[in-house]
Amino acid sequence: MPERIMGTVKSDAEREIVLSRVFDAPRKMVWEAWTDPKQVAQWWGPNGFSTTIEEMDVRPGGVWKQVMHGPDGTDYPNESVFVDVVQYERLVYTLTGGFKGGSPVKMEKTTTFEDEAGGTRVTMRAVFDSAEARDQNVRDYGSIEGGKQTLERLAGYLTHRLAEATAAV
Template sequence: MTTDEQTADREIVLSRIVNGPRRLVFKAFTEVRHLAQWWGPDGFTTTTRAFAFREGGDWDFTMHGPDGTDFPNWITFREIVAPERIRLVHGTFKDDPERFDQVITFTDLGERTDLEMRTVFPTKAHKDLVVEQYGAVEGGRQTLGRLAAYIEKEGEI
């Protein structure tokens, strides 16, 4: 998925260099035991109801905010090219009409990984809503920060 004039106003692109080899950073996305340690912004926890990391598989989970608010989530994995890319659809529930597309790209930098999360929303208004109401950009940055800290702390997962 590349930015073009048709999607630029509907996109959020976040990236971070993670101190860990690509295979390790990719692995942190593949199992619930890892995701539970870092997924979500600072102060959030995640409860998983179902997880199948395979093309066509689903991740049904709830993110719990530090104020006690629950945020239901549903991800369907559309494409998995290990350890390079994960393409998914993310919404509040399966087949959510306001779901968005996301591609996570892992670029090998030796002992570091350039991780990019490119999200395309169905409309500019929906993107603006999640940025303003849910703090999606800052929350995404915090999530990538938690991932980086998890990789650095755990070393080999």
């Protein structure tokens, strides 16, 4: 919904980042890759990053604590609280995080999973408190390119899992 600020209407589009990709994998497999902490740790984050999942309780009110480790040794601790979870369809959570000395990150994220063209479309939508907060996040954290790279890493992970499943048959 648009937000009213001092008599003007400010669109969510000015405060959001939306990334979407179709994966050549069934929705259940994509969902599990996204919600199983052992699998998430295999692909989460931009190129060169690794991720330690400290806690991941995928249910409304559940907490997801993780630390992304940058290739330069910088740690990026994040904590999310799930607001809405609809199995195989949608995850909604609030995220706070950043790195020591960096600008704090705060956003609401919605990730949807939809059947499309024999695969699964994943759409990630991050909404910030303001356009300025979104722009700062893009500048300080490279969140658009990082999000694209994260989805690319998920694609590689799913391709590997599908190959393993095919070989096992």
